[in-house]
Amino acid sequence: MNIIGISGSPTRDGNNEKMIEMALAVAEDRGFEVDRIFLSERTVSPCTACDGCKNKKECTIEDDMAEIYPLLEDADGIIVASPVYFGCMTAQLKALLDRTRVLRRQGFLLSGKVGGAIAVGGSRNGGQEKTVQAIHDWMHIQGMIVVGDNNHFGGIVQVPAESDEVGMQTVRGTIDKICDVLGMIKQ
Ligand SMILES: Cc1cc2nc3c(=O)[nH]c(=O)nc-3n(C[C@H](O)[C@H](O)[C@H](O)COP(=O)(O)O)c2cc1C
Known part of the structure:
Protein backbone atom coordinates (compact mmCIF):
# COMPACT_ATOMS: atom_id res chain seq x y z
CA MET A 1 0.00 0.00 0.00
CA ASN A 2 1.10 3.49 -0.81
CA ILE A 3 0.98 6.69 1.26
CA ILE A 4 1.70 10.08 -0.28
CA GLY A 5 2.82 13.11 1.74
CA GLU A 28 7.95 3.10 5.61
CA ASP A 29 8.95 1.39 8.86
CA ARG A 30 5.46 -0.06 8.96
CA GLY A 31 5.86 -1.54 5.47
CA PHE A 32 4.11 1.07 3.34
CA GLU A 33 5.47 2.45 0.10
CA VAL A 34 5.74 6.23 0.25
CA ASP A 35 6.04 9.19 -2.08
CA ARG A 36 6.01 12.94 -1.65
CA ILE A 37 4.77 16.12 -3.32
CA PHE A 38 6.62 19.22 -2.14
CA LEU A 39 5.12 22.45 -3.42
CA SER A 40 8.47 24.19 -2.88
CA GLU A 41 9.57 22.44 -6.05
CA ARG A 42 6.37 22.34 -8.10
CA THR A 43 4.35 24.94 -9.93
CA VAL A 44 0.60 24.67 -9.44
CA SER A 45 -1.58 27.51 -10.66
CA PRO A 46 -4.96 28.33 -9.11
CA CYS A 47 -8.19 27.03 -10.63
CA THR A 48 -9.70 29.50 -13.11
CA ALA A 49 -13.23 28.02 -12.99
CA CYS A 50 -13.15 27.39 -16.75
CA ASP A 51 -15.33 24.31 -16.10
CA GLY A 52 -13.18 22.14 -18.38
CA CYS A 53 -13.44 19.52 -15.65
CA LYS A 54 -17.22 19.75 -15.79
CA ASN A 55 -17.64 19.78 -19.55
CA LYS A 56 -14.74 17.66 -20.80
CA LYS A 57 -13.71 15.96 -17.53
CA GLU A 58 -10.20 17.33 -17.87
CA CYS A 59 -8.21 20.24 -16.46
CA THR A 60 -7.22 22.76 -19.10
CA ILE A 61 -4.30 24.32 -17.16
CA GLU A 62 -0.88 23.00 -18.18
CA ASP A 63 1.47 22.80 -15.21
CA ASP A 64 2.86 20.32 -12.67
CA MET A 65 -0.61 19.03 -11.75
CA ALA A 66 -0.25 16.68 -14.73
CA GLU A 67 2.35 14.73 -12.70
CA ILE A 68 0.52 15.19 -9.39
CA TYR A 69 -2.86 13.74 -10.46
CA PRO A 70 -1.57 10.17 -10.97
CA LEU A 71 0.33 10.28 -7.67
CA LEU A 72 -2.90 11.18 -5.86
CA GLU A 73 -4.93 8.58 -7.72
CA ASP A 74 -2.44 5.80 -6.93
CA ALA A 75 -2.25 6.59 -3.20
CA ASP A 76 -4.13 4.59 -0.59
CA GLY A 77 -3.40 7.21 2.09
CA ILE A 78 -2.70 10.95 1.89
CA ILE A 79 -1.09 13.07 4.62
CA VAL A 80 -1.14 16.81 3.97
CA ALA A 81 0.95 19.42 5.82
CA SER A 82 0.59 23.18 5.59
CA PRO A 83 2.19 26.18 7.20
CA GLN A 92 0.07 27.12 -2.81
CA LEU A 93 -1.73 24.25 -1.09
CA LYS A 94 -5.18 25.72 -1.71
CA ALA A 95 -4.36 25.89 -5.42
CA LEU A 96 -3.49 22.18 -5.45
CA LEU A 97 -6.61 21.19 -3.51
CA ASP A 98 -8.90 23.27 -5.75
CA ARG A 99 -7.36 21.73 -8.85
CA THR A 100 -8.44 18.26 -7.67
CA ARG A 101 -12.02 19.16 -8.60
CA VAL A 102 -11.39 17.26 -11.83
CA LEU A 103 -10.81 14.03 -9.87
CA ARG A 104 -14.24 14.51 -8.31
CA ARG A 105 -15.79 15.14 -11.72
CA GLN A 106 -14.14 12.00 -13.09
CA GLY A 127 -4.50 28.79 13.75
CA GLN A 128 -3.17 25.24 13.46
CA GLU A 129 -6.51 23.64 14.35
CA LYS A 130 -8.37 25.81 11.83
CA THR A 131 -5.82 24.92 9.16
CA VAL A 132 -6.14 21.21 9.89
CA GLN A 133 -9.92 21.58 9.71
CA ALA A 134 -9.71 23.33 6.33
CA ILE A 135 -7.62 20.45 4.96
CA HIS A 136 -10.10 17.97 6.46
CA ASP A 137 -12.93 19.86 4.70
CA TRP A 138 -11.25 19.14 1.35
CA MET A 139 -10.88 15.48 2.29
CA HIS A 140 -14.55 15.19 3.27
CA ILE A 141 -15.68 16.87 0.04
CA GLN A 142 -13.58 14.33 -1.87
CA GLY A 143 -15.22 11.43 0.00
CA MET A 144 -12.07 10.48 1.84
CA ILE A 145 -11.90 8.74 5.23
CA VAL A 146 -10.53 11.41 7.59
CA VAL A 147 -8.53 10.59 10.71
CA GLY A 148 -6.89 12.59 13.51
CA ASP A 149 -3.95 11.64 15.70
CA ASN A 150 -5.96 9.15 17.79
CA ASN A 151 -6.34 11.87 20.40
CA HIS A 152 -7.40 15.15 18.81
CA PHE A 153 -7.45 16.50 15.26
CA GLY A 154 -4.08 15.73 13.72
CA GLY A 155 -0.59 17.16 13.61
CA ILE A 156 -0.45 20.48 15.51
CA VAL A 157 3.08 21.86 15.42
CA GLN A 158 4.92 25.05 16.37
CA VAL A 159 8.21 26.09 14.78
CA PRO A 160 10.96 25.07 15.11
CA ALA A 161 9.15 21.78 14.46
CA GLU A 162 12.07 19.56 15.40
CA SER A 163 12.09 21.06 18.93
CA ASP A 164 8.34 20.67 19.40
CA GLU A 165 8.23 17.23 21.01
CA VAL A 166 4.49 17.37 21.73
CA GLY A 167 3.80 18.54 18.19
CA MET A 168 5.92 15.78 16.66
CA GLN A 169 4.00 13.24 18.73
CA THR A 170 0.75 14.46 17.12
CA VAL A 171 2.37 13.98 13.68
CA ARG A 172 3.41 10.43 14.59
CA GLY A 173 -0.08 9.79 15.96
CA THR A 174 -1.64 10.98 12.72
CA ILE A 175 0.47 8.83 10.40
CA ASP A 176 0.04 5.84 12.74
CA LYS A 177 -3.73 6.30 12.58
CA ILE A 178 -3.65 6.45 8.76
CA CYS A 179 -1.60 3.22 8.70
CA ASP A 180 -3.89 1.55 11.27
CA VAL A 181 -7.05 2.37 9.31
CA LEU A 182 -5.50 1.26 6.02
CA GLY A 183 -4.56 -2.02 7.70
CA MET A 184 -8.17 -2.48 8.82
CA ILE A 185 -9.93 -1.65 5.56
CA LYS A 186 -7.53 -3.12 3.00
CA GLN A 187 -7.19 -6.65 4.41
C1 LIG B 1 2.46 35.18 5.15
C2 LIG B 1 2.66 34.44 6.43
C3 LIG B 1 1.62 34.36 7.33
C4 LIG B 1 1.75 33.66 8.52
N1 LIG B 1 0.69 33.57 9.36
C5 LIG B 1 0.80 32.83 10.49
C6 LIG B 1 -0.33 32.66 11.35
O1 LIG B 1 -1.42 33.16 11.12
N2 LIG B 1 -0.16 31.89 12.45
C7 LIG B 1 1.03 31.32 12.78
O2 LIG B 1 1.10 30.61 13.80
N3 LIG B 1 2.11 31.43 11.95
C8 LIG B 1 2.03 32.17 10.84
N4 LIG B 1 3.10 32.28 9.99
C9 LIG B 1 4.34 31.51 10.27
C10 LIG B 1 4.36 30.21 9.47
O3 LIG B 1 3.24 29.40 9.78
C11 LIG B 1 5.61 29.41 9.74
O4 LIG B 1 6.74 30.20 9.46
C12 LIG B 1 5.64 28.15 8.86
O5 LIG B 1 4.80 27.17 9.40
C13 LIG B 1 7.00 27.59 8.68
O6 LIG B 1 6.89 26.42 7.89
P1 LIG B 1 7.94 26.13 6.71
O7 LIG B 1 9.30 26.20 7.34
O8 LIG B 1 7.63 24.74 6.24
O9 LIG B 1 7.71 27.14 5.64
C14 LIG B 1 2.99 33.01 8.81
C15 LIG B 1 4.06 33.11 7.89
C16 LIG B 1 3.89 33.81 6.71
C17 LIG B 1 5.04 33.86 5.73
Missing part, protein backbone atom coordinates in the same frame (compact mmCIF):
# COMPACT_ATOMS: atom_id res chain seq x y z
CA ILE A 6 2.06 16.63 0.55
CA SER A 7 3.83 19.72 1.88
CA GLY A 8 2.12 23.02 1.06
CA SER A 9 5.10 25.12 2.08
CA PRO A 10 7.07 27.26 -0.37
CA THR A 11 10.16 26.71 1.80
CA ARG A 12 12.57 24.03 0.60
CA ASP A 13 13.67 21.77 3.49
CA GLY A 14 11.49 23.77 5.88
CA ASN A 15 9.46 22.67 8.87
CA ASN A 16 6.58 21.18 6.85
CA GLU A 17 8.82 19.11 4.62
CA LYS A 18 10.61 17.81 7.72
CA MET A 19 7.29 16.80 9.30
CA ILE A 20 6.21 15.04 6.11
CA GLU A 21 9.57 13.21 5.90
CA MET A 22 9.21 12.16 9.54
CA ALA A 23 5.68 10.88 8.93
CA LEU A 24 6.71 9.00 5.77
CA ALA A 25 9.62 7.38 7.64
CA VAL A 26 7.11 6.00 10.16
CA ALA A 27 4.93 4.68 7.33
CA VAL A 84 -0.40 28.42 8.87
CA TYR A 85 -0.69 31.65 6.88
CA PHE A 86 -3.09 34.15 8.46
CA GLY A 87 -4.93 31.36 10.23
CA CYS A 88 -5.32 29.02 7.27
CA MET A 89 -3.43 26.97 4.69
CA THR A 90 -1.01 28.48 2.16
CA ALA A 91 -2.21 29.72 -1.20
CA GLY A 107 -16.01 9.89 -10.53
CA PHE A 108 -14.72 10.73 -7.05
CA LEU A 109 -11.31 9.20 -7.68
CA LEU A 110 -10.07 10.13 -4.17
CA SER A 111 -13.07 8.57 -2.43
CA GLY A 112 -12.17 5.94 0.18
CA LYS A 113 -8.56 7.05 0.55
CA VAL A 114 -7.49 7.62 4.15
CA GLY A 115 -6.38 11.16 4.96
CA GLY A 116 -4.81 13.09 7.80
CA ALA A 117 -3.52 16.65 8.20
CA ILE A 118 -0.66 18.55 9.82
CA ALA A 119 -0.44 22.31 10.40
CA VAL A 120 2.73 24.14 11.39
CA GLY A 121 2.55 27.65 12.82
CA GLY A 122 4.95 30.22 14.12
CA SER A 123 2.78 30.75 17.23
CA ARG A 124 1.44 28.24 19.72
CA ASN A 125 -2.18 29.14 19.01
CA GLY A 126 -1.64 30.56 15.54
Whole structure:
Protein backbone atom coordinates (compact mmCIF):
# COMPACT_ATOMS: atom_id res chain seq x y z
CA MET A 1 0.00 0.00 0.00
CA ASN A 2 1.10 3.49 -0.81
CA ILE A 3 0.98 6.69 1.26
CA ILE A 4 1.70 10.08 -0.28
CA GLY A 5 2.82 13.11 1.74
CA ILE A 6 2.06 16.63 0.55
CA SER A 7 3.83 19.72 1.88
CA GLY A 8 2.12 23.02 1.06
CA SER A 9 5.10 25.12 2.08
CA PRO A 10 7.07 27.26 -0.37
CA THR A 11 10.16 26.71 1.80
CA ARG A 12 12.57 24.03 0.60
CA ASP A 13 13.67 21.77 3.49
CA GLY A 14 11.49 23.77 5.88
CA ASN A 15 9.46 22.67 8.87
CA ASN A 16 6.58 21.18 6.85
CA GLU A 17 8.82 19.11 4.62
CA LYS A 18 10.61 17.81 7.72
CA MET A 19 7.29 16.80 9.30
CA ILE A 20 6.21 15.04 6.11
CA GLU A 21 9.57 13.21 5.90
CA MET A 22 9.21 12.16 9.54
CA ALA A 23 5.68 10.88 8.93
CA LEU A 24 6.71 9.00 5.77
CA ALA A 25 9.62 7.38 7.64
CA VAL A 26 7.11 6.00 10.16
CA ALA A 27 4.93 4.68 7.33
CA GLU A 28 7.95 3.10 5.61
CA ASP A 29 8.95 1.39 8.86
CA ARG A 30 5.46 -0.06 8.96
CA GLY A 31 5.86 -1.54 5.47
CA PHE A 32 4.11 1.07 3.34
CA GLU A 33 5.47 2.45 0.10
CA VAL A 34 5.74 6.23 0.25
CA ASP A 35 6.04 9.19 -2.08
CA ARG A 36 6.01 12.94 -1.65
CA ILE A 37 4.77 16.12 -3.32
CA PHE A 38 6.62 19.22 -2.14
CA LEU A 39 5.12 22.45 -3.42
CA SER A 40 8.47 24.19 -2.88
CA GLU A 41 9.57 22.44 -6.05
CA ARG A 42 6.37 22.34 -8.10
CA THR A 43 4.35 24.94 -9.93
CA VAL A 44 0.60 24.67 -9.44
CA SER A 45 -1.58 27.51 -10.66
CA PRO A 46 -4.96 28.33 -9.11
CA CYS A 47 -8.19 27.03 -10.63
CA THR A 48 -9.70 29.50 -13.11
CA ALA A 49 -13.23 28.02 -12.99
CA CYS A 50 -13.15 27.39 -16.75
CA ASP A 51 -15.33 24.31 -16.10
CA GLY A 52 -13.18 22.14 -18.38
CA CYS A 53 -13.44 19.52 -15.65
CA LYS A 54 -17.22 19.75 -15.79
CA ASN A 55 -17.64 19.78 -19.55
CA LYS A 56 -14.74 17.66 -20.80
CA LYS A 57 -13.71 15.96 -17.53
CA GLU A 58 -10.20 17.33 -17.87
CA CYS A 59 -8.21 20.24 -16.46
CA THR A 60 -7.22 22.76 -19.10
CA ILE A 61 -4.30 24.32 -17.16
CA GLU A 62 -0.88 23.00 -18.18
CA ASP A 63 1.47 22.80 -15.21
CA ASP A 64 2.86 20.32 -12.67
CA MET A 65 -0.61 19.03 -11.75
CA ALA A 66 -0.25 16.68 -14.73
CA GLU A 67 2.35 14.73 -12.70
CA ILE A 68 0.52 15.19 -9.39
CA TYR A 69 -2.86 13.74 -10.46
CA PRO A 70 -1.57 10.17 -10.97
CA LEU A 71 0.33 10.28 -7.67
CA LEU A 72 -2.90 11.18 -5.86
CA GLU A 73 -4.93 8.58 -7.72
CA ASP A 74 -2.44 5.80 -6.93
CA ALA A 75 -2.25 6.59 -3.20
CA ASP A 76 -4.13 4.59 -0.59
CA GLY A 77 -3.40 7.21 2.09
CA ILE A 78 -2.70 10.95 1.89
CA ILE A 79 -1.09 13.07 4.62
CA VAL A 80 -1.14 16.81 3.97
CA ALA A 81 0.95 19.42 5.82
CA SER A 82 0.59 23.18 5.59
CA PRO A 83 2.19 26.18 7.20
CA VAL A 84 -0.40 28.42 8.87
CA TYR A 85 -0.69 31.65 6.88
CA PHE A 86 -3.09 34.15 8.46
CA GLY A 87 -4.93 31.36 10.23
CA CYS A 88 -5.32 29.02 7.27
CA MET A 89 -3.43 26.97 4.69
CA THR A 90 -1.01 28.48 2.16
CA ALA A 91 -2.21 29.72 -1.20
CA GLN A 92 0.07 27.12 -2.81
CA LEU A 93 -1.73 24.25 -1.09
CA LYS A 94 -5.18 25.72 -1.71
CA ALA A 95 -4.36 25.89 -5.42
CA LEU A 96 -3.49 22.18 -5.45
CA LEU A 97 -6.61 21.19 -3.51
CA ASP A 98 -8.90 23.27 -5.75
CA ARG A 99 -7.36 21.73 -8.85
CA THR A 100 -8.44 18.26 -7.67
CA ARG A 101 -12.02 19.16 -8.60
CA VAL A 102 -11.39 17.26 -11.83
CA LEU A 103 -10.81 14.03 -9.87
CA ARG A 104 -14.24 14.51 -8.31
CA ARG A 105 -15.79 15.14 -11.72
CA GLN A 106 -14.14 12.00 -13.09
CA GLY A 107 -16.01 9.89 -10.53
CA PHE A 108 -14.72 10.73 -7.05
CA LEU A 109 -11.31 9.20 -7.68
CA LEU A 110 -10.07 10.13 -4.17
CA SER A 111 -13.07 8.57 -2.43
CA GLY A 112 -12.17 5.94 0.18
CA LYS A 113 -8.56 7.05 0.55
CA VAL A 114 -7.49 7.62 4.15
CA GLY A 115 -6.38 11.16 4.96
CA GLY A 116 -4.81 13.09 7.80
CA ALA A 117 -3.52 16.65 8.20
CA ILE A 118 -0.66 18.55 9.82
CA ALA A 119 -0.44 22.31 10.40
CA VAL A 120 2.73 24.14 11.39
CA GLY A 121 2.55 27.65 12.82
CA GLY A 122 4.95 30.22 14.12
CA SER A 123 2.78 30.75 17.23
CA ARG A 124 1.44 28.24 19.72
CA ASN A 125 -2.18 29.14 19.01
CA GLY A 126 -1.64 30.56 15.54
CA GLY A 127 -4.50 28.79 13.75
CA GLN A 128 -3.17 25.24 13.46
CA GLU A 129 -6.51 23.64 14.35
CA LYS A 130 -8.37 25.81 11.83
CA THR A 131 -5.82 24.92 9.16
CA VAL A 132 -6.14 21.21 9.89
CA GLN A 133 -9.92 21.58 9.71
CA ALA A 134 -9.71 23.33 6.33
CA ILE A 135 -7.62 20.45 4.96
CA HIS A 136 -10.10 17.97 6.46
CA ASP A 137 -12.93 19.86 4.70
CA TRP A 138 -11.25 19.14 1.35
CA MET A 139 -10.88 15.48 2.29
CA HIS A 140 -14.55 15.19 3.27
CA ILE A 141 -15.68 16.87 0.04
CA GLN A 142 -13.58 14.33 -1.87
CA GLY A 143 -15.22 11.43 0.00
CA MET A 144 -12.07 10.48 1.84
CA ILE A 145 -11.90 8.74 5.23
CA VAL A 146 -10.53 11.41 7.59
CA VAL A 147 -8.53 10.59 10.71
CA GLY A 148 -6.89 12.59 13.51
CA ASP A 149 -3.95 11.64 15.70
CA ASN A 150 -5.96 9.15 17.79
CA ASN A 151 -6.34 11.87 20.40
CA HIS A 152 -7.40 15.15 18.81
CA PHE A 153 -7.45 16.50 15.26
CA GLY A 154 -4.08 15.73 13.72
CA GLY A 155 -0.59 17.16 13.61
CA ILE A 156 -0.45 20.48 15.51
CA VAL A 157 3.08 21.86 15.42
CA GLN A 158 4.92 25.05 16.37
CA VAL A 159 8.21 26.09 14.78
CA PRO A 160 10.96 25.07 15.11
CA ALA A 161 9.15 21.78 14.46
CA GLU A 162 12.07 19.56 15.40
CA SER A 163 12.09 21.06 18.93
CA ASP A 164 8.34 20.67 19.40
CA GLU A 165 8.23 17.23 21.01
CA VAL A 166 4.49 17.37 21.73
CA GLY A 167 3.80 18.54 18.19
CA MET A 168 5.92 15.78 16.66
CA GLN A 169 4.00 13.24 18.73
CA THR A 170 0.75 14.46 17.12
CA VAL A 171 2.37 13.98 13.68
CA ARG A 172 3.41 10.43 14.59
CA GLY A 173 -0.08 9.79 15.96
CA THR A 174 -1.64 10.98 12.72
CA ILE A 175 0.47 8.83 10.40
CA ASP A 176 0.04 5.84 12.74
CA LYS A 177 -3.73 6.30 12.58
CA ILE A 178 -3.65 6.45 8.76
CA CYS A 179 -1.60 3.22 8.70
CA ASP A 180 -3.89 1.55 11.27
CA VAL A 181 -7.05 2.37 9.31
CA LEU A 182 -5.50 1.26 6.02
CA GLY A 183 -4.56 -2.02 7.70
CA MET A 184 -8.17 -2.48 8.82
CA ILE A 185 -9.93 -1.65 5.56
CA LYS A 186 -7.53 -3.12 3.00
CA GLN A 187 -7.19 -6.65 4.41
C1 LIG B 1 2.46 35.18 5.15
C2 LIG B 1 2.66 34.44 6.43
C3 LIG B 1 1.62 34.36 7.33
C4 LIG B 1 1.75 33.66 8.52
N1 LIG B 1 0.69 33.57 9.36
C5 LIG B 1 0.80 32.83 10.49
C6 LIG B 1 -0.33 32.66 11.35
O1 LIG B 1 -1.42 33.16 11.12
N2 LIG B 1 -0.16 31.89 12.45
C7 LIG B 1 1.03 31.32 12.78
O2 LIG B 1 1.10 30.61 13.80
N3 LIG B 1 2.11 31.43 11.95
C8 LIG B 1 2.03 32.17 10.84
N4 LIG B 1 3.10 32.28 9.99
C9 LIG B 1 4.34 31.51 10.27
C10 LIG B 1 4.36 30.21 9.47
O3 LIG B 1 3.24 29.40 9.78
C11 LIG B 1 5.61 29.41 9.74
O4 LIG B 1 6.74 30.20 9.46
C12 LIG B 1 5.64 28.15 8.86
O5 LIG B 1 4.80 27.17 9.40
C13 LIG B 1 7.00 27.59 8.68
O6 LIG B 1 6.89 26.42 7.89
P1 LIG B 1 7.94 26.13 6.71
O7 LIG B 1 9.30 26.20 7.34
O8 LIG B 1 7.63 24.74 6.24
O9 LIG B 1 7.71 27.14 5.64
C14 LIG B 1 2.99 33.01 8.81
C15 LIG B 1 4.06 33.11 7.89
C16 LIG B 1 3.89 33.81 6.71
C17 LIG B 1 5.04 33.86 5.73
